[in-house]
Amino acid sequence: MAPRDRPTVLVIEDERDLAGVYERWLGDDYDVRLAHDGEAALDALDHGVDVVILDRIMPGLSGGEVLERIHEHRYGCRVAIVSAVDPDFDVIEMGFDDYLTKPVGGDQIVRVVEKLLRRNDYTDRMQEYFSLVSKKSLLDASKTRRERAESEEYADLEARIADIEAEVERIQSELMDAEDFEVAFRDIAQRGTVE
Numbered sequence: 001m002a003p004r005d006r007p008t009v010l011v012i013e014d015e016r017d018l019a020g021v022y023e024r025w026l027g028d029d030y031d032v033r034l035a036h037d038g039e040a041a042l043d044a045l046d047h048g049v050d051v052v053i054l055d056r057i058m059p060g061l062s063g064g065e066v067l068e069r070i071h072e073h074r075y076g077c078r079v080a081i082v083s084a085v086d087p088d089f090d091v092i093e094m095g096f097d098d099y100l101t102k103p104v105g106g107d108q109i110v111r112v113v114e115k116l117l118r119r120n121d122y123t124d125r126m127q128e129y130f131s132l133v134s135k136k137s138l139l140d141a142s143k144t145r146r147e148r149a150e151s152e153e154y155a156d157l158e159a160r161i162a163d164i165e166a167e168v169e170r171i172q173s174e175l176m177d178a179e180d181f182e183v184a185f186r187d188i189a190q191r192g193t194v195e
Contacts (some may be wrong), residue, residue, distance in 0.1 A: 006031045007050040012041040024113045025106040036071040038066045051116045056083035078116035087138050089153040129164040
């Protein structure tokens with residue numbers, strides 16, 4: 001695959017050695033851009049970027065601020081935060097698609113990029129669903145049952161997921177009905193031709 005045909009991954013990581021490691025892990029399959037601070041990240045961002053690997057804590061412009069700019073400018077890329085910061089309930093309102101807690105391995109980074117690239121083909125609503133489910137899974141693993149039960153943000157998250165699941169199930173049901181109708185129509189048409 002020629003470099004220009006490959007998906008583009010922007011790694012935003014202030015630890016230069018670590019950014020270089022990510023580049024080695026991803027460089028065989030992706031066009032990798034590096035940015036070592038938030039300002040450089042904004043310079044490197046454009047509509048050609050497919051996936052962003054974003055450090056949450058950086059000097060100057062933080063990962064959260066970079067994330068806001070990504071959404072303001074509607075770059076349309078998927079974002080995975082890779083951070084040493086353990087997730088808290090504030091992540092619910094952050095507009096990322098996945099979250100990895102450092103230290104991470106090469107397999108994890110490669111898998112998250114592959115997963116996010118697959119999501120590029122999904123509708124906005126499905127992308128929102130997977131982002132919310134990812135956040136719920138993250139909080140399920142990092143917060144106690146009691147902490148989750150006492151959190152209004154977590155209750156809202158569960159409600160949002162349930163709403164989207166209901167919508168997805170309704171759409172699937174409608175599609176199944178439409179497919180059944182189409183199959184039945186073809187059967188009738190074929191019988192008419194034979195007779």
